[in-house]
Amino acid sequence: MSQDPALPARAVLYARVSSKEQEKDGFSIPAQQKLLRHYAAERAIHLAKEFTDVETAKRSGRTGFGEMIAFLRRNQTCRIILVEKTDRLYRNLKDWVTIDGLEVVVHFVKENFVLSGDSRSSEKFVHGIKVLMAKNYIDNLTVAAAGFTAGCCDCLWSAETRANSGLLGLAGLLPIAAIF
Numbered sequence: 711m712s713q714d715p716a717l718p719a720r721a722v723l724y725a726r727v728s729s730k731e732q733e734k735d736g737f738s739i740p741a742q743q744k745l746l747r748h749y750a751a752e753r754a755i756h757l758a759k760e761f762t763d764v765e766t767a768k769r770s771g772r773t774g775f776g777e778m779i780a781f782l783r784r785n786q787t788c789r790i791i792l793v794e795k796t797d798r799l800y801r802n803l804k805d806w807v808t809i810d811g812l813e814v815v816v817h818f819v820k821e822n823f824v825l826s827g828d829s830r831s832s833e834k835f836v837h838g839i840k841v842l843m844a845k846n847y848i849d850n851l852t853v854a855a856a857g858f859t860a861g862c863c864d865c866l867w868s869a870e871t872r873a874n875s876g877l878l879g880l881a882g883l884l885p886i887a888a889i890f
Contacts, residue, residue: 719790721788721792721817722761722781725742746794801845
């Protein structure tokens with residue numbers, strides 16, 4: 711069921727930060743809400759409900775996100791999501807597929823982009839790249855947090871690698887960090 715064009719457009723607002731620390735450092739939910747409320751008011755979009763999360767979007771299962779999905783499934787006259795930008799809505803592929811399956815219109819306000827079923831294939835393609843970049847960002851953070859990046863140059867530049875590249879003769883068995 712689509713929205714009746716005679717009625718004001720109805721939307722949900724979704725705001726998210728990854729952590730309590732991020733909320734304090736300028737990426738606050740109130741700042742996102744203010745931006746999105748202003749955007750809605752300028753376009754005469756009625757905000758039916760607001761949803762927020764203070765948790766990572768690495769995996770599906772966020773509380774506010776799940777409540778928003780349930781609300782949109784129950785309210786077929788509300789077909790718009792307002793969100794600050796791609797990585798605030800999702801950083802995992804399951805949530806992207808879930809939103810896509812709802813047949814909603816998503817306004818990515820800071821990206822100045824509206825995604826709908828009528829979007830051109832090139833716009834959907836670029837958006838898909840943004841989703842993958844958001845996923846890649848969180849995947850890289852996970853690797854860094856696990857400590858795999860600390861000292862990676864030393865582990866990649868073994869004595870054999872340095873010998874093959876001529877560095878062994880220059881620096882003996884010094885770690886690569888000592889060479890540069």
